[in-house]
Amino acid sequence: MTNQQDTLFAEPGEHQGNFQFDSRVAGVFGDMIRRSVPGYTQIINTIGEIADRCVTPGSNVYDLGCSLGAATLAIRRKIEGRNAHIFAIDNSEPMLVRAEENLSAYVSDTKVHFKLADIREQTFENASLVVLNFTLQFLPPNDRDTLLARIYKGLNPGGMLVLSEKLKFEGSDIQVLLDSLHLDFKRANGYSELEISQKRSAIENVLIPDTLDQHKNRLTQAGFTQADLWFQCFNFASMVAIK
């Protein structure tokens, strides 16, 4: 997997303006997300385990905002021989090109369809699993409800949605505490104060987190009657919803 070290925010004034999933980010993304998101590797592995439990023969799987294809790869490893189709979708061309390369490094009998597209335009049908692994937080807040409702409609009974997100908290003391624990995680992974603060400004208007209650309400609104957290570390969480 493409895994250059992330030094994008290391120099003063670097990468000013809004964070974008361009070729510079795509080239270091594997390193960036592992050093920035606590639990990322465990979440990817568990998405594979969840796929093993819910992907039915001949069904469709959607990996929305697939980036380098890490979740698609973990899923594909667990569902060989089921004649399932995986749709790996991202609107960043440099990400999708690398995802395709990463997946082609291994043989598989599962068909993966790579789509350079906006996930808001996607139609969902015969779905046993939909993955939104740290992607919903980048959509304009007003577009989030509609996407979840469309996903719910396209899922088969027993089908699952995995929704991983950076969370925001109502209690400001909790927000400060979990933020500071996250910052220490980044420092421990070798990011400098400058890298941390420049990245923070770059994602400020781009990654807009919701509270856990907002997510739960949105899932209920979309039609899900069963949804819960299965992972949380500091301000990062992953939920699963079952139709």
Ligand SMILES: Nc1ncnc2c1ncn2[C@@H]1O[C@H](C[S@+](CC[C@H]([NH3+])C(=O)[O-])CC(=O)[O-])[C@@H](O)[C@H]1O
């Ligand atoms: N409207 C959109 N349509 C399509 N793609 C989008 C859109 N908005 C953002 N993206 C894409 O969503 C991805 C978000 S990263 C997901 C990690 C991955 N899931 C992983 O499991 O490694 C998370 C992060 O960077 O924190 C990027 O590749 C964007 O191009």
Ligand SMILES: O=C(O)C(=O)Cc1ccccc1
């Ligand atoms: O780096 C951070 O502070 C984050 O919140 C996570 C992240 C990871 C990768 C791209 C954008 C945000």
